[in-house]
Amino acid sequence: MILLMESLSAQTPPSNFVWTCGTTEEEASESAQTATPESPICTDPNAVKYIRVAFHFIRAEHFFVRSVYDDCLVNPPVYRTYIGYGNFTANSDGNGDLTYNGYQRAEDIVAKANEELAQNQKQWRETPGISYPATAPANPLRYVLTGVYFHANDIAFDPDFSTAAIHTAYDVGGNEVLDVYCINNEYEPWNGQGLGGASTNKYVFLNDYFIYLRPNCREWSTQFSGSSLNHEIGHSLSLRHTWDVDDLCNDTPKGYIYDQIPPTGGCIQNQYANCWKYDPGVPGCPKKPCDEWHKVSNNIMDYNQYYYHAYTECQLARIHNSLTGQGNTYIHSCNGCAPSNAFFDIRGPVKVCPEQSPTYVWLEGQACHNENRYLIEICTVDDSAPDDCLSGYWNSGWQTGTVGRINLATLYNFLPNRTYRISLKVDNTECPGSHEYVRLLYTEDCDVPVPPCCIGLSVAPNPFNAELTIYWEAPEEALLSFSLVHLFTNQITPLRSPAPTPVGPQQQTWSTSALPSGNYVLHTWYAGQHYSQNLVKL
Ligand SMILES: [Zn+2]
Secondary structure, eight states: OOOOOOOOSSOOOSOOOOOTTTTTTHHHHOOOOOOSSOOOOOOOOSOOOOEEEEEEEEEEESEEEEEEEESSSSSSSSEEEEESSSOOSSSSSSOOEEEEHHHHHHHHHHHHHHHHHHHHOOOOOTTTTOOSSOOOOOOOOEEEEEEEEEEOOOOGGGGTTTTHHHHHHOOOOOGGSEEEEEEOOTTTTSSOOOOOSEEEEEEEEHHHHHHTTTTTGGHHHHHHHHHHHHHHHHTTTTTOOSSSOSSOOOOOOOEEEEEETTTTTTTTEEOOOOOOOOOOOOSSSSOOSSGGGGGOBTTTTOOSSSOOOBOOOHHHHHHHHHTTTGGGEEEEEEESSSSBBOOOOOOSSSEEEETTSSOOEEETTTTTSSSSSSEEEEEEOBBTTTTTEEEEEEEEOOOOOEEEEEGGGGGGGSSSOOOEEEEEEEEETEEEEEEEEEEEEEEEETTTTOOOOOTOOOESSBBBSSEEEEEESSSSSSEEEEEEEEEETEEEHHHHHHHOOEEEEEEEEEEOSSSSSSSEEEEEEEEEEEEEEEEEEO
């Protein structure tokens, strides 16, 4: 990653903030450009439609031990023991590999899913009397990754914790972003299945890590998770399983009727086969389900695990109807090319103490999508008007390539006790419309300790995770209240309503598992005085 080093003195912001891809800055400045319209309605059923997806990797707060069974391409199967937090992190694969992380995983799964969509297959099992096109119809559905988030939450691994509760805790973008939750929960050990929210505020679950952990399944796991993503998003766009229910499509026949031998023995006659694998050795009593190729299905809403899948004309029409109806808010663009999307994470508040150690301000831009150039802008702002640059303006100029991970402190001289506005614009020069993402960064002086509050306030732990305890000792009885404010979303979480505190040492503990991770300010009001303190939730 090489960035052109520019003068750190204040520069004039470019007069035109959004350039059209493929044009020079001079051409662009002649006519002001606007970004791609939000949620366009794509009335043309053949127009390629990109819908927004965000990935969430949920890991445990404590190490756990799992037995992993690997039967991919190996016989006999291999058993291994996994010890770890149970998911990809921002910095590693959660399994000792620092060269692969959750950002890359999310991009890889989305890329595989899009590859499958772009290579729609001809339906194998056909309904007699229905005419099928000579070649598979084009599937115009695609995904654009709009964010990757990491959460640590033991409660999410509890058998009683519902998928809906996870979505309530971590939803981003409401009806504009489809949330994909990756969690390896042994109580819901599906291989990549999930629950599709078929109505608004859509979300799906993937149990991707469970397969990734098997060394011999690793390469296949990306394709399988991409297919599983397509299957689950198919549910959320009104598609149903084809083999055993009426899916409202005539061109997706139900499964072959066979006689099933259950694991407990006996024979259950006249079952619908959900054949995902040609297997002449499968038992039957006597009718076998998958011993001939005409019984095997490659439809996306069946469970075939080894081939790119088929979406039929009827299924594609149902997806189109869904995306011109209730699902329209999820559409990012329908101009037929791969839109760029800017996203980055940055951890703050950053302590700036150049005399003691170098400053690190990591911009984690690995979840940016489809970009081939990017532009970073930094300036100081006032919290009350975060869009208005006050001073210290700097920009990187357009840089070629993908964003990746950048230490901004090597490019910009951050000062303590400031609020910085950091903007990232990305561009795919093959696809018009730049995309911008902005976050605020707070800096602190490492030499100045937080002045103690009048009531001996202390908070532990900081950073906090599942729980937060506040200790105080009031010299006199007076009204006391606490609230937490998330610095990025400004979401306010009241901890204690104003109430008289007794004199003497007190403590109170709150469960904070459901709070999103990030930077918080703890606001304390005591006897009419206000105090604030920075906290970090992991
Ligand atoms: Zn399903």
